Amino acid sequence: MDFKTWRHVFKLDPAKEIADGHLERICRSGTDAILIGGSDNVTLDNVLHLTERVQSYGLPMVLEVSAIDSVAPGFDYYFIPTVLNSDDPKWIKGLHHQAIREYGEILDWNELIPEGYCILNGDCKAAKLTGAKTQLAADEVLAYARLAEHFFRLPIFYMEYSGVYGDMKLVRKVKEVLAETRLFYGGGIDSADKAVAALNAADTIVVGNIIYENIDKAIETVEAVAETAD
Numbered sequence: 001m002d003f004k005t006w007r008h009v010f011k012l013d014p015a016k017e018i019a020d021g022h023l024e025r026i027c028r029s030g031t032d033a034i035l036i037g038g039s040d041n042v043t044l045d046n047v048l049h050l051t052e053r054v055q056s057y058g059l060p061m062v063l064e065v066s067a068i069d070s071v072a073p074g075f076d077y078y079f080i081p082t083v084l085n086s087d088d089p090k091w092i093k094g095l096h097h098q099a100i101r102e103y104g105e106i107l108d109w110n111e112l113i114p115e116g117y118c119i120l121n122g123d124c125k126a127a128k129l130t131g132a133k134t135q136l137a138a139d140e141v142l143a144y145a146r147l148a149e150h151f152f153r154l155p156i157f158y159m160e161y162s163g164v165y166g167d168m169k170l171v172r173k174v175k176e177v178l179a180e181t182r183l184f185y186g187g188g189i190d191s192a193d194k195a196v197a198a199l200n201a202a203d204t205i206v207v208g209n210i211i212y213e214n215i216d217k218a219i220e221t222v223e224a225v226a227e228t229a230d
């Protein structure tokens, strides 16, 4: 199992309800992995509950850590965001330092995958929480991507438009400047067409909110990706 081969990922929010039937459709859809994460109201209880329900499907499972007190064992990977376009050190390396100070002795470093986030929708919760500077010119975004790959050597650069569909021209430009670092795109994918366009621009697409709004449309995003040649 290697996250570098994933093309489509569903992001499930532990703070949101999902019916068993819908969860089954998500987990049997053919998606490459299930990423569990959200930016608020994520607790150990709701993470454990969702994990238990997803585990039986045998898919690769990732916890995207947004709060240290909600980290549960048993995941294949722990994705750790660092928000490159926040000016608040807490969200870049502060919480990370605290967590490593506490758990550094027992961490399995091979399971921890740092993600360089560039948050581009100023209205999303993660932008507000982290004070991300989202009004960026294209060259500023490209510089964050290069910073992620060549300076911090991050395995993932994540263009986060959570809640809205992003600028695919910009996503394509970012892809062109990255060689080793995998480009994740997330935000507003709610149809087959948007999924295909985003996958043509990025390496991996992340589909979240539509799971809770229209399950048929969510499933269509995986089917569309499956029909697209690698």
Ligand SMILES: CC(C)=CCC/C(C)=C/CC/C(C)=C/CC/C(C)=C/CC/C(C)=C/CC/C(C)=C/CC/C(C)=C/COP(=O)(O)OP(=O)(O)O
Pocket: 013, 037, 038, 039, 040, 064, 065, 066, 067, 068, 071, 072, 073, 074, 078, 080, 081, 082, 083, 091, 092, 095, 096, 097, 099, 100, 103, 107, 117, 124, 125, 126, 129, 130, 160, 162, 163, 208, 209
């Ligand atoms: C038991 C066990 C295995 C122990 C191991 C412990 C472990 C794995 C420790 C990790 C070490 C470490 C370095 C941890 C870092 C801790 C930490 C809290 C880092 C901060 C992460 C961060 C910058 C969070 C900010 C918010 C953010 C970017 C979240 C990402 C997810 C996201 C944007 C989700 C979308 O949110 P949603 O709720 O859907 O929002 P919408 O309303 O917009 O839809």
Ligand SMILES: O=P(O)(O)OC[C@@H](O)CO
Pocket: 011, 160, 161, 162, 163, 164, 185, 186, 187, 188, 189, 206, 207, 208, 209, 210
């Ligand atoms: O919820 P949506 O808008 O699909 O975005 C997916 C993901 O990037 C959120 O962190």
Ligand SMILES: [Mg+2]
Pocket: 013, 162, 208, 209
């Ligand atoms: Mg969401």
